[in-house]
Amino acid sequence: MEQPDVSELTPPQRTLMGPGPSDVHPRVLRAMSTPLVGHLDPAFVDIMDEVQELLRYTFQTDNDWTIPVSGTGSASMETAFANLTEPGDTVLVPGNGYFGERMASMVRRAGGEPVFVDAPWGEPLDPDDVAVAFDRHQPDLFGFVHAETSTGVLQPDVPELTTIAHEHDALVVADCVTSLGGVALRVDEWDVDVAYSGPQKCLSCPPGASPLTLSDAAVERVFDRETPVRSWYLDLTELGGYWGEERTYHHTAPITNVYALREALRLVAEEGIEQRWERHERVAGALRAGVESMGLELEPEPECWLPSLNAVRLPENVDDSAVIDHLLSVYDIEVASGLGDLAGEILRIGCMGYSARPTNVVSLLAALGDALEAQHVDVDARAGVGAAMERL
Amino acid sequence: MEQPDVSELTPPQRTLMGPGPSDVHPRVLRAMSTPLVGHLDPAFVDIMDEVQELLRYTFQTDNDWTIPVSGTGSASMETAFANLTEPGDTVLVPGNGYFGERMASMVRRAGGEPVFVDAPWGEPLDPDDVAVAFDRHQPDLFGFVHAETSTGVLQPDVPELTTIAHEHDALVVADCVTSLGGVALRVDEWDVDVAYSGPQKCLSCPPGASPLTLSDAAVERVFDRETPVRSWYLDLTELGGYWGEERTYHHTAPITNVYALREALRLVAEEGIEQRWERHERVAGALRAGVESMGLELEPEPECWLPSLNAVRLPENVDDSAVIDHLLSVYDIEVASGLGDLAGEILRIGCMGYSARPTNVVSLLAALGDALEAQHVDVDARAGVGAAMERL
Numbered sequence: 001m002e003q004p005d006v007s008e009l010t011p012p013q014r015t016l017m018g019p020g021p022s023d024v025h026p027r028v029l030r031a032m033s034t035p036l037v038g039h040l041d042p043a044f045v046d047i048m049d050e051v052q053e054l055l056r057y058t059f060q061t062d063n064d065w066t067i068p069v070s071g072t073g074s075a076s077m078e079t080a081f082a083n084l085t086e087p088g089d090t091v092l093v094p095g096n097g098y099f100g101e102r103m104a105s106m107v108r109r110a111g112g113e114p115v116f117v118d119a120p121w122g123e124p125l126d127p128d129d130v131a132v133a134f135d136r137h138q139p140d141l142f143g144f145v146h147a148e149t150s151t152g153v154l155q156p157d158v159p160e161l162t163t164i165a166h167e168h169d170a171l172v173v174a175d176c177v178t179s180l181g182g183v184a185l186r187v188d189e190w191d192v193d194v195a196y197s198g199p200q201k202c203l204s205c206p207p208g209a210s211p212l213t214l215s216d217a218a219v220e221r222v223f224d225r226e227t228p229v230r231s232w233y234l235d236l237t238e239l240g241g242y243w244g245e246e247r248t249y250h251h252t253a254p255i256t257n258v259y260a261l262r263e264a265l266r267l268v269a270e271e272g273i274e275q276r277w278e279r280h281e282r283v284a285g286a287l288r289a290g291v292e293s294m295g296l297e298l299e300p301e302p303e304c305w306l307p308s309l310n311a312v313r314l315p316e317n318v319d320d321s322a323v324i325d326h327l328l329s330v331y332d333i334e335v336a337s338g339l340g341d342l343a344g345e346i347l348r349i350g351c352m353g354y355s356a357r358p359t360n361v362v363s364l365l366a367a368l369g370d371a372l373e374a375q376h377v378d379v380d381a382r383a384g385v386g387a388a389m390e391r392l
Numbered sequence: 393m394e395q396p397d398v399s400e401l402t403p404p405q406r407t408l409m410g411p412g413p414s415d416v417h418p419r420v421l422r423a424m425s426t427p428l429v430g431h432l433d434p435a436f437v438d439i440m441d442e443v444q445e446l447l448r449y450t451f452q453t454d455n456d457w458t459i460p461v462s463g464t465g466s467a468s469m470e471t472a473f474a475n476l477t478e479p480g481d482t483v484l485v486p487g488n489g490y491f492g493e494r495m496a497s498m499v500r501r502a503g504g505e506p507v508f509v510d511a512p513w514g515e516p517l518d519p520d521d522v523a524v525a526f527d528r529h530q531p532d533l534f535g536f537v538h539a540e541t542s543t544g545v546l547q548p549d550v551p552e553l554t555t556i557a558h559e560h561d562a563l564v565v566a567d568c569v570t571s572l573g574g575v576a577l578r579v580d581e582w583d584v585d586v587a588y589s590g591p592q593k594c595l596s597c598p599p600g601a602s603p604l605t606l607s608d609a610a611v612e613r614v615f616d617r618e619t620p621v622r623s624w625y626l627d628l629t630e631l632g633g634y635w636g637e638e639r640t641y642h643h644t645a646p647i648t649n650v651y652a653l654r655e656a657l658r659l660v661a662e663e664g665i666e667q668r669w670e671r672h673e674r675v676a677g678a679l680r681a682g683v684e685s686m687g688l689e690l691e692p693e694p695e696c697w698l699p700s701l702n703a704v705r706l707p708e709n710v711d712d713s714a715v716i717d718h719l720l721s722v723y724d725i726e727v728a729s730g731l732g733d734l735a736g737e738i739l740r741i742g743c744m745g746y747s748a749r750p751t752n753v754v755s756l757l758a759a760l761g762d763a764l765e766a767q768h769v770d771v772d773a774r775a776g777v778g779a780a781m782e783r784l
Contacts, residue, residue: 001448001449001452001665002449003449003661003662003664003665004442004445004446004449004661005661006442006445006446006654006657006658006661009423009426009439009651009654009655011426011427011429011433011435011436011439011651012429012433012435013427014427014428014429014430014433016428016429016430018430020644021428021430021431021644021647023427023428024427024428029424029425029426029427030425031401032421032424032425032648033421033422033424033425034401034403034421035403035405035406035415035416035421036406036408036413036415036416036592036598037403037404037406037408037726038406038408038410038413038726039413039599040728041403041404041406041720041726042720043403043404044403047401047403050396050398053396053398054396054398056393057393057394057395057396060393070463070464070467070600071462071463071467071625071646072462072643072644072645072646073643073644074624074625074642074643074644075462075463075625075643078623078624078625082623102624105624106624108620109620109621109622109623109624110622198644200428200644200647206428206646206647206648206649207431207644207645207646207647207648208462208600208601208646208648208649209600228500228501229501230501230502230622230623231470231474231501231622231623231625231626232466232470232494232497232498232501233463233466233467233470233623233626234623234625250466251464251465251466251467252412252413252464252465252466252590252592252599253464253599254463254464254598254599254600254646254649255413255592255598255599256424256598256599256600256648256649256652257598257600257646257648257649259401259403260648262398262401263401265398266398269395269396269397269398270395272395273393273395328433328434334429334430334433336432
């Protein structure tokens, strides 16, 4: 076979304002070029401890079982559902976005039966509907999405939801992929049993090692399983030996991704988690004000606005992919289209982590104005930029 | 909660001569500090194509389905077994090392029944035993380990094994974790249906995106499944949309790990795959000669010697962990102990990828001599270094 001739890696320099990945902080990029130690090296064990401590702070939890899962966000998601679901279990999942359907698929593969609590795409779950669904289905587990990446909707009333679940002896799994490190999230105070996330959203870390935390009650349920978890790779009862006291070998950890996550979480700790939530609200608030001043609408109601992911409704008859291509090809800015019920109707504009900076907001607004004008939409980009600057 | 105070990342500078990870080439480390593009960016699609082409060359295959799986080596391993095993299937796996037992666990979780073909730990499978096991169990799938990381044994006679399997209408899965890029492996010529590997062994790339290749027959079996794969994350029928023609979203790829793998595979192509196999044989041959000149024995017979992982039998009454600690704490060199049946009896000394360099061999031999002398073993380290240098 002939040797392939592949040139040096020179990807374009993008500004990542889509639903993730976000721009990675230069310190995190540098951490990734650190030479490796072995995954069982005593020095790596210390690094594991530090990452766990930093993750606990970021999740606002004291949970012992707080680890990075060796895969991208969907791996931490499936770790949660595959470990907490046994064959025959009933699991309540949301019908108001893309990721509820993914939860259902994972539950089915684990041998469980998903049942749905519905709300329109672009709206949060109503606690009353959740209570009705609990009375009707008596689920063993309840999964909800704290920050729905497909619709830009933040689920308010989390403590209300967890209270309903616990009154019905169910455990709660929260999808925090787009909230961790960017939007107020208090795992312990809100009584969330299991929360998972990805590193490439508000933590601004490359994907590959994904945060997961489990309460003692959740860990107990996992270790009391009657059947083995259906994935060896994601089995927490096996992983516990590696991340727990014993430090026994299970699989090779993605060492460099753990280095990167450590540095990304150090940046969270240096900024302060509450200050970081405030920054996201301020910078995304400027984006929101700018978009609205241009005569465009944000999809969700203000009380469930998700600063880290802004769903901007497109004017009628605008081709979303033409706008997205214009932003990428002319300005090197990445944003994304809608998914599912909102496909073709919205743009998803991220404002996450290191991407959540004033310079990105003003350049995005100007570029968006240009892209819409190219589609013959009459928008006032100057007014948008001006309104944003007033907030920054 | 108080903000954790974690200092800058400064791991010790090790020389990695254990069973993996190996030392990462500086060019690969630099590639990892490249800013990210999105996982659906047209530029990333081109990068995916290049990685696939480079992987095909390294596996010596024309298989369309040649991809990096988004996890460490055990994820590509489970992707193979979880996709190729349906509930009720019989899967023949080897009993001569640690990783056959892992295969069995994965098969059970997928709903299949593992049956074993045995050989002592430290010896390869005998094709006659494999034929007998096939006649007896009529398995649907046969997994074997091309390069057994736990024992340092190379499985010879691969074409004989695949012929037996195909005569019985079974497909063959080869564990190439410690052979890919370091030891002769010809997937197409040897008629292997599925081969998987990890990047952190002979490819000298950080773990996180793991090579997998499937023949058309294997892909057909996956797409003809009657039941869904029991892991959503590892389901190839879903992943096919992302890595195939359509490029649809499944999960976020570990972008930086794909960058790193691309650079590591470029180094393979630049060196030439056969030249790379020869280098491993030459450099590990020097290590072998050195060890033997010091009066120590390599575990496997010469015909199943695995250059990338050398199982050195320790003299009686030597504490393996004291030797390992001495090498790490005094010389910053990582080697590993034996596993399973060989625990306490061998040292596992890797000679993989960028770690397979003359300078590492001579320093390891000198350091090993010192560590053994500290254990009151009378060895001639000078003779070992001298014998190695003659071969280098």
